[in-house]
Amino acid sequence: MGEDRREEILRAVGTALRTHGYARLTMQDIADESSVSKAALHYHFDTKQDLLVAFLDRLYDRFTARLDAAEAAAGDDPVARLEALVECTLQPPEDDPAGFRTAVLEIQAQAPFEPAYRDRLANVDAHLEARLAAAIGAAKDRGRFPDSADPEALASFVVTAIHGAHARGVATGHPVADARRALLDYLGDLVPADATGAETG
Amino acid sequence: MGEDRREEILRAVGTALRTHGYARLTMQDIADESSVSKAALHYHFDTKQDLLVAFLDRLYDRFTARLDAAEAAAGDDPVARLEALVECTLQPPEDDPAGFRTAVLEIQAQAPFEPAYRDRLANVDAHLEARLAAAIGAAKDRGRFPDSADPEALASFVVTAIHGAHARGVATGHPVADARRALLDYLGDLVPADATGAETG
Numbered sequence: 524m525g526e527d528r529r530e531e532i533l534r535a536v537g538t539a540l541r542t543h544g545y546a547r548l549t550m551q552d553i554a555d556e557s558s559v560s561k562a563a564l565h566y567h568f569d570t571k572q573d574l575l576v577a578f579l580d581r582l583y584d585r586f587t588a589r590l591d592a593a594e595a596a597a598g599d600d601p602v603a604r605l606e607a608l609v610e611c612t613l614q615p616p617e618d619d620p621a622g623f624r625t626a627v628l629e630i631q632a633q634a635p636f637e638p639a640y641r642d643r644l645a646n647v648d649a650h651l652e653a654r655l656a657a658a659i660g661a662a663k664d665r666g667r668f669p670d671s672a673d674p675e676a677l678a679s680f681v682v683t684a685i686h687g688a689h690a691r692g693v694a695t696g697h698p699v700a701d702a703r704r705a706l707l708d709y710l711g712d713l714v715p716a717d718a719t720g721a722e723t724g
Numbered sequence: 725m726g727e728d729r730r731e732e733i734l735r736a737v738g739t740a741l742r743t744h745g746y747a748r749l750t751m752q753d754i755a756d757e758s759s760v761s762k763a764a765l766h767y768h769f770d771t772k773q774d775l776l777v778a779f780l781d782r783l784y785d786r787f788t789a790r791l792d793a794a795e796a797a798a799g800d801d802p803v804a805r806l807e808a809l810v811e812c813t814l815q816p817p818e819d820d821p822a823g824f825r826t827a828v829l830e831i832q833a834q835a836p837f838e839p840a841y842r843d844r845l846a847n848v849d850a851h852l853e854a855r856l857a858a859a860i861g862a863a864k865d866r867g868r869f870p871d872s873a874d875p876e877a878l879a880s881f882v883v884t885a886i887h888g889a890h891a892r893g894v895a896t897g898h899p900v901a902d903a904r905r906a907l908l909d910y911l912g913d914l915v916p917a918d919a920t921g922a923e924t925g
Contacts, residue, residue, distance in 0.1 A: 544833075544837065546747050622836075625833060628832065628891070629830070629834075631833075631891060632746075632826060632829040632830040632832075632833050633747075634894060634895045634896070635823075635826045635894060636745065641896060641897065644895045644896050645895075645897070648895075648896050679902070679906060680885075680903075680907070680910065682888075682892070683892055683898075683903045683906065683907075684881075684884055684885050686887070686891045686892040687884040687885050687886065687887035687888025687889070687891065688884055688888070690829070690832060690887045690888065690891035691849070691883070691884055691887040693832060694832035694833075694835045694842070694849075694887070695835070695842060695846040696846070697880075697884075702880075705880060705881040705884065706884075
């Protein structure tokens with residue numbers, strides 16, 4: 524299968540997930556969002572699960588590229604990089620439609636039944652956690668985070684809070700922007716006052 | 725419907741959810757877990773959704789009763805009460821099987837499509853958040869939490885982290901016990917050193 528065809532199919536998966544969610548999603552829904560017939564879809568991907576795994580692989584590549592861009596834009600300050608990673612991961616629904624967030628939570632809830640999904644979801648977490656830990660470690664080295672901070676443990680807690688912001692937003696409509704603000708406040712409070720100077724008043 | 729019959733049916737919903745998950749759950753699965761026929765189930769509850777709403781109402785009652793018991797057992801110290809609430813909400817899978825946790829996440833992911841689910845899930849959060857805020861407020865009043873702590877904001881952040889611990893556990897297998905430890909450490913770090921004295925070394 525050519526790259527263009529593959530990209531068209533996987534983009535159609537994203538559109539169909541936003542509209543129909545995961546549980547209700549059919550191969551026909553995906554075909555309807557592309558110029559590819561349902562028969563051709565089945566030729567390339569045996570099952571909806573295979574298609575979703577390819578979609579999750581593409582999502583990983585796109586997510587890590589967005590994190591690269593966010594960190595690069597934040598410049599040299601490790602605290603700014605840390606904040607940029609959180610902001611990039613918790614974009615409010617205007618930029619990242621609620622329909623897509625819901626579909627991702629549905630896929631997460633299927634992970635215990637689909638080991639290939641769980642592998643991909645765990646890879647996303649491991650990548651994000653490593654980047655957060657690197658930024659926290661760099662902040663520590665520059666005296667912008669307390670010596671007592673454990674970068675890996677803190678990064679893991681941030682990843683948990685990010686999961687929570689998404690899940691809670693879907694389950695109850697709690698605004699992701701509020702959860703993001705709370706997480707950024709928590710991280711900001713860890714920065715020693717003498718390291719931030721006038722910035723924090 | 726008598727209370728015994730109702731309780732038997734709703735207990736069967738819980739058992740069937742643990743085994744089959746939510747997406748795959750049928751009225752027949754629920755009937756199979758009780759002495760009630762599928763026809764009788766349909767007589768009492770028109771749809772799977774109606775049955776799930778009744779189940780979520782029962783879950784709310786049982787959850788709030790567990791929180792009552794946990795707080796009462798923790799005694800008078802508000803920090804101990806706060807920790808007891810977190811521990812009660814994030815029991816490791818030995819006590820709260822992964823199958824049930826997964827089913828709850830599936831139900832959360834359906835909330836955008838089922839307003840009656842969302843109402844119930846939001847009620848659980850509101851109840852937990854109010855209790856956490858009350859414990860944090862009491863801790864502040866006794867000098868066991870910093871004056872700068874905002875009980876409502878902090879309680880909301882804790883609820884988000886609890887959502888995250890559950891969702892992450894289902895999605896990637898990240899141990900709920902680790903996420904609970906991280907959350908308890910975070911809360912413990914907020915207690916001023918002079919308020920805990922020798923307890924924290």
